[in-house]
Amino acid sequence: MRDFFMTDEDRAFRAEIREFLARELAPRAEAIERDEDWEAVKQVVRALGEAGYMKLMFADLYSGSLSQPGLTHATMLSEEAAYLNYAFETTIATALSCAFPLHRFARPEIRDRYLTPILEGSAIGSICMTEPNVGSDSAGMETRIRFDSKTKEWVIDGFKRYISNATKSDVYIVWGISDPDVAPQKGMTAIAVSADTPGISFPQTYDFMGRRGCVVGEVTFENVRVPAENLLGEENKGFKIMLSAFNFERAILGGSGLGVARSAFDIARDHAQTRVAFGEKLGQKQLIWDMIAQMSWRIDAAELLTYRAAKMYDAGIDGKDLMREAAQCKLVSTETAVYCADRTVQILGGDGVTRQFGRAEQIYRDARALPIVGGSSEMAKYLIAAREMPSIKPNL
Ligand SMILES: Cc1cc2nc3c(=O)[nH]c(=O)nc-3n(C[C@H](O)[C@H](O)[C@H](O)COP(=O)(O)OP(=O)(O)OC[C@H]3O[C@@H](n4cnc5c(N)ncnc54)[C@H](O)[C@@H]3O)c2cc1C
Structure with a gap:
């Protein structure tokens, strides 16, 4: 029995999401693969948001059919979407990875500004950890984040690569070293950065062997200045x-x-x-x-x-x-x-x-x-x- 761990409610939810994706994603899957049709990706993201499915991980915001939504259901969504089109699924998985720290660590005004539109499906997010010299060994990152006490802004300088949704996102969660004198685990900070902030650029997006239709690329931050309230959690606690x-x-x-x-x-x-x-x-x-x-x-x-x-x-x-x-x-x-x-x-x-x-x-x-x-x-x-x-x- 494959769904041994599931309750009747979980099973009903799987049927519901399967039916939803058969209607919204399946007819667009070929355009996503053949034409790398980003508009098709966005239409499905919007439909998911409007139906409330982007909130499955956030029980305090969710108002759908489940009595106790959670990771089980977000994982089911991921599974059923990947079954039809994995490239599409990576777009929403990344948006969820961006939503998660915003929900848990952002100040209320930042949460409202960035999290709400992601969960409504009208915006997309990215997470920026990987760099040219740093992949698996994320503690070794070279991006620098400092606080300018005169202007009360965070200043970011660095180069991130393999960033899913790069160029398409509305908000980027960026990790960097804020105290180079201590171990990276104790001197790393995470900041939410709006896509239209001056100093952000996108040198290139990558051409992958598969996952056609999702967008992954490079993001550079040169003297990127963001307001103090964009800090996630506390300074130096980004790890x-x-x-x-x-x-x-x-x-x-x-x-x-x-x-x-x-x-x-x-x-x-x-x-x-x-x-x-x-x-x-x-x-x-x-x-x-x-x-x-x-x-x-x-x-x-x-x-x-x-x-x-x-x-x-x-x-x-x-x-x-x-x-x-x-x-x-x-x-x-x-x-x-x-x-x-x-x-x-x-x-x-x-x-x-x-x-x-x-x-x-x-x-x-x-x-x-x-x-x-x-x-x-x-x-x-x-x-x-x-x-x-x-x-x-x-x-x-
Ligand atoms: C399609 C795609 C989307 C991505 N999206 C994002 C994103 O949105 N945001 C983001 O920040 N990053 C993203 N990444 C980056 C991804 O997380 C990294 O590619 C991954 O962490 C591996 O890092 P790397 O490519 O630098 O490989 P490396 O860290 O250089 O590793 C190369 C190989 O060596 C192995 N290796 C490394 N260290 C050891 C060790 N100590 N012992 C044994 N083996 C080792 C690795 O397992 C791997 O097989 C994405 C990557 C891809 C391909």
């Missing part, structure tokens, strides 16, 4: 803000991987039951059985780990107590997506690598980024092992 989002983001990424894996598997399963080779259905060959069985158990494992992490979070478990489970769900789901995309292409043969014969080749290209983004598989393994062996000092 804690970064960590606070990691568990939630990993569960959402578990949903993304699961959606991509399921979409591949469904194609493989159909093909194996209809294609005839050597006088028999492909699915009758034992080598194909092996691939179907391997995909099936991996998807179940990914689903169980993903919704265990989401349900634990919704039960109030977070921080170090959720680190291992969140990392396991992200690791297994995203690697399962890559595995299933690859095996599906194999089962389809030539049709698997040809654009004219369905989505298998698209899913194969889309899936590959999953074990890299949001903390790579190697980083997830480190987190899992670190929790399992508390007496060992990690050697990164």
